[in-house]
Amino acid sequence: MTSWEAVIGLEIHAQLTTNTKTFCNCSAEFGATANTHICPVCTGMPGVLPVLNKNVVEYAIKLGLATNCSISGHNEFARKNYFYPDLPKGYQISQFDKPICLKGHMDVVVEGKESKIGITRIHMEEDAGKLVHQGSDNIKGATHSFVDLNRSSVPLLEIVSEPDIRNAKEAVAYMEKVKQILQYLEICDGNMEEGSMRCDANVSIRKKGETSLGTKAEVKNLNSFKSVEKAINLEIERQIDILEEGGTIIQETRHYNEATNSTKSLRSKEEAHDYRYFPDPDLVPIVISSEWVEEVRKSLPxxxxxxxxxxxxxxxxxxxxxxxxxxxxxxxxxxxxxxxxxxxxxxxxxxxxxxxxxxxxxxxxxxxxxxxxxxxxxxxxxxxxxxxxxxxxxxxxxxxxxxxxxxxxxxxxxxGLAQVSDEGAIKQAIEQVLQENHESVESIKNGKVQAIGFLVGQVMKKTGGKANPGLANKLLKELLGIS
Ligand SMILES: [Zn+2]
Known part of the structure; x- marks a missing residue:
C-alpha cells in the first residue's frame, strides 16, 4: 500500500452568477418553473445566432487573474459535438485548443504542509439542459422523462488542474480554495447542493518514485466535499487492488454513488477527437486587450x-x-x-x-x-x-x-434576564445555598478552598444564571470568612 502514489487532477465546473445566459438574454437564475427561461437561441432553433455575454468574459478574466493564470489575448469558442436529449443543438459551445486562461497555480495547505497545485487552463462554456425523470431518480426505472432547458446555455467556467494532487485531503483543500476565490470574486455562489459547483476527478496511481503517469479513471458526480474525498479514496483503493492482483487499469469514466459510497463504470473513456471539436463558425474569436485585463485587475476585490x-x-x-x-x-x-x-x-x-x-x-x-x-x-x-x-x-x-x-x-x-449586581439579593441566595450545602461549607472550613467554585455554581443556579459571578464569589468568601 505504501509503495503506491496517487496522481490526481480535478476538473471543476463553476456556474457563473451573471444575470443572463451565455449567448442570449434569458435569465440565468436557478430554480424557476421549468422551461420559463428559454428562447430560440438557448433551445437550439435553426437559424438563430449566439451573441456573447461580455460579463462571462470578464468573470473568466477575474478568475484567471486571481489564480495566477495568463490571460490569452486571442481565444475562441469551439463546438463539442455529442448527442443527448438535454442538448438540443447537438453540440455544446465550449473552448478547446484556445482557452481564455492558461498556466496558473494555487497554493493549498493540508495539515501544515503547503503544496502548489498547477492550473492547466480555465475555459468558458455553456451548460446543457436537465432531464427530469418521473418515477425514479435516474433514467433506469423511470416511466418517462421531461427536458427542462432553463439551464441550457447558462455560463460555466471549467477549471482544469494539473495532476499535482497526491491525496484526497489535498483535493478537498484545493477545491475549497477554488470555492473561496469564486465567492470572494462574487462570480459563482459555490452552492454545491444546487449544482453551481461540480467536480470530476481524474485518478491514477503509480509506484512511488516513478515519473510516468499510470492509466487514469475519471470519477464523476462529486457533488460535495465529502464525496470528493470518499470517491477519490475508493478509486485509489480500487486501482491498487487491481494492480496488486496483476490486472490492468482501463481508461474509463466511473460514476460515484453517494448513497452506497461506491463507483461503477459508466463508459470507456472518450478521447477529445471523439467530440469532433471545431471552431464555432457563428462566433468570432475573442480579442482581449491588455488595457481590459488591467482594468479588471484593478477591480479585483x-x-x-x-x-x-x-x-x-x-x-x-x-x-x-x-x-x-x-x-x-x-x-x-x-x-x-x-x-x-x-x-x-x-x-x-x-x-x-x-x-x-x-x-x-x-x-x-x-x-x-x-x-x-x-x-x-x-x-x-x-x-x-x-x-x-x-x-x-x-x-x-x-x-x-x-x-x-x-x-x-x-x-x-x-x-428579566438582566444580571443581578444587587448585593442584598445575591446574599440572600448565598445564605440559602450555604444552608443547603453543609458538607461543602465544612470542607472549605477544613481548608478545601476549591469547593468554593461549586458553591458559586449553586448561587448562579439559584438566580437563574443572573447573579454577577464576580460579586457572588466575593460575597461568598466574605460570608465564609476567607479572603
Ligand atoms: Zn435564451
Missing amino acids: ELPEARRNRYMADYALNEYDALYITSEKSLADFFENTLKFINKPKDIVNWLMSDVAAYIKSKQLSVNATKLTPELLAGMISLLSAGSISGKIAKDVILEIFETGKNAQQIVSEK
Missing part, C-alpha cells in the same frame, strides 16, 4: 489571503482565527460589519466561532440567512461586556435573537 493578513495585522487576530473568519466571504463580511458597531474584534470572532457557528451549522444556513445581524450581535456583546448580562445568559440571548430577530436589550428586559 481583496482576496482571502490578503484579508487574513490584514486581520492579523489590524485586529491582532491569531492565524487560526483569521483563517477561520476569512474561510467564507460572508463570514468575513459579517465580522467587518459587526466591527462598525462595536470595536471588539476578538469578542466578535469568539462568538462567530462558537455559538453562531453551532447555530448556522445545525440549520445548514449561511451567516447572512439568519435573523442575527451584525448590529444585533454587537448589541449583545456590548451588554455582556458592560456586565449587564452574564456569559451564561448571553448564550440564551443569542439563541433568542436567532429565533426572533429582537435586539438583546429588548430580550433582556422582556424576560
